Amino acid sequence: MKITKVHEGTVPISSSIRNAWIDFSSMDCSIVAIESDVVRDGKPVVGYGFNSNGRYSAGEILRRRILPRLLDAEPGSLLDEQGALDPARAWDVMMRNEKPGGHGERSVAVGVVDMALYDLAAKIAGKPLYRYLSERHGDGRPDDSVFVYAAGGYYAPGKTLTDLQDEMRGFLDLGYDVVKMKIGGADLAEDLRRIEAVVEVLGGDGSRLAVDVNGRFDLATALEYGRAIEPYGLFWYEEIGDPLDYHLNATVAEHYTGPIATGENLFSLQDARNLIRYGGLRPDRDTIQVDPALSYGLVEYLRIQDMLRRHGWSSRRCVPHGGHQFSLHIAAALKLGGNESYPGEFQPTGGFADDAVVEKSRVGLTDIPGIGFEGKAAFHRVLRDLHS
Ligand SMILES: O=C([O-])CC(=O)C(=O)O
Numbered sequence: 093m094k095i096t097k098v099h100e101g102t103v104p105i106s107s108s109i110r111n112a113w114i115d116f117s118s119m120d121c122s123i124v125a126i127e128s129d130v131v132r133d134g135k136p137v138v139g140y141g142f143n144s145n146g147r148y149s150a151g152e153i154l155r156r157r158i159l160p161r162l163l164d165a166e167p168g169s170l171l172d173e174q175g176a177l178d179p180a181r182a183w184d185v186m187m188r189n190e191k192p193g194g195h196g197e198r199s200v201a202v203g204v205v206d207m208a209l210y211d212l213a214a215k216i217a218g219k220p221l222y223r224y225l226s227e228r229h230g231d232g233r234p235d236d237s238v239f240v241y242a243a244g245g246y247y248a249p250g251k252t253l254t255d256l257q258d259e260m261r262g263f264l265d266l267g268y269d270v271v272k273m274k275i276g277g278a279d280l281a282e283d284l285r286r287i288e289a290v291v292e293v294l295g296g297d298g299s300r301l302a303v304d305v306n307g308r309f310d311l312a313t314a315l316e317y318g319r320a321i322e323p324y325g326l327f328w329y330e331e332i333g334d335p336l337d338y339h340l341n342a343t344v345a346e347h348y349t350g351p352i353a354t355g356e357n358l359f360s361l362q363d364a365r366n367l368i369r370y371g372g373l374r375p376d377r378d379t380i381q382v383d384p385a386l387s388y389g390l391v392e393y394l395r396i397q398d399m400l401r402r403h404g405w406s407s408r409r410c411v412p413h414g415g416h417q418f419s420l421h422i423a424a425a426l427k428l429g430g431n432e433s434y435p436g437e438f439q440p441t442g443g444f445a446d447d448a449v450v451e452k453s454r455v456g457l458t459d460i461p462g463i464g465f466e467g468k469a470a471f472h473r474v475l476r477d478l479h480s
């Protein structure tokens with residue numbers, strides 16, 4: 093098989109929400125469509141990818157470096173021994189002449205294409221991605237549903253405690269048992285009022301509430317908040333300080349006995365390994381949130397899984413950031429601990445299939461070949477417009 097064309101574009105996923113670091117007023121993301129010479133039902137098979145949320149589109153890097161390398165490659169260099177498209181070989185081609193380190197937005201650009209290559213490879217194989225992956229990288233018996241929690245609870249202009257409670261009640265009504273909210277974008281007293289308000293909606297059960305700092309705190313504030321929230325027994329305390337400040341994370345982990353989650357802004361095997369080596373995380377309770385779409389794709393995520401195994405970590409301790417369909421398949425195939433979900437944000441790219449039903453905080457997979465963007469009508473229209 094051969095790649096015949098690649099289309100690349102940008103879609104806005106902006107909104108008025110704010111976390112402790114950024115607002116999303118100009119958030120966008122890259123999308124790609126990779127056309128192949130394989131024909132099904134009279135049409136070429138096309139793979140789609142996009143770059144999750146939170147890091148902006150990476151069009152310049154895609155257009156100047158990553159896509160030309162893919163298109164200029166000798167077609168056989170992208171295939172495995174059986175002549176099937178091999179995303180790992182394509183990864184080596186895309187990363188040719190790239191120095192190590194400083195992963196930045198390059199990992200985002202590679203991640204978009206990696207997603208599209210996996211979508212394409214699974215479509216050509218005629219299988220939903222989770223089955224395709226489970227056969228190649230799992231035990232052939234994928235999970236048939238995945239734990240998901242509802243992320244939201246952002247700061248927004250004019251948003252009251254009642255609005256926050258209504259938002260969380262809406263998540264529970266949709267079938268989620270666990271919800272997440274932002275903290276660190278107000279002072280401690282106000283954040284505690286917000287936490288109390290949500291815990292009330294959860295019937296007083298703080299173990300169903302995760303809080304996310306988006307890397308805002310210095311060590312003193314991290315410890316102060318840690319002392320204040322520990323009595324609630326929260327689901328987890330997320331991305332407490334700068335993503336690369338492993339020492340801060342390790343120090344908080346010495347004092348805060350509840351679960352900690354982090355890693356959504358670590359974009360490489362090397363950064364994830366440093367988190368495991370130096371971040372003080374505890375394999376019996378903490379969660380790694382590396383998002384395959386932002387961090388060089390699934391090819392790199394498989395390396396990260398291998399690293400975690402060597403360090404004694406279970407794949408069940410991974411719950412990727414991003415709330416997208418790609419990670420949902422990965423979670424089922426590699427038997428991760430779950431996946432994020434944004435029932436209300438980041439449209440049209442975020443979320444699962446239109447007919448996906450969440451029950452007891454678990455969601456099933458689609459049996460559409462590939463990732464299943466075709467089962468998400470509004471986003472599929474955007475992707476189709478890119479190449480037709
Ligand atoms: O607010 C964001 O950038 C998203 C985020 O941290 C998350 O989903 O955990």
Ligand SMILES: [Mg+2]
Nearest residue numbers: 304330331356
């Ligand atoms: Mg987060």
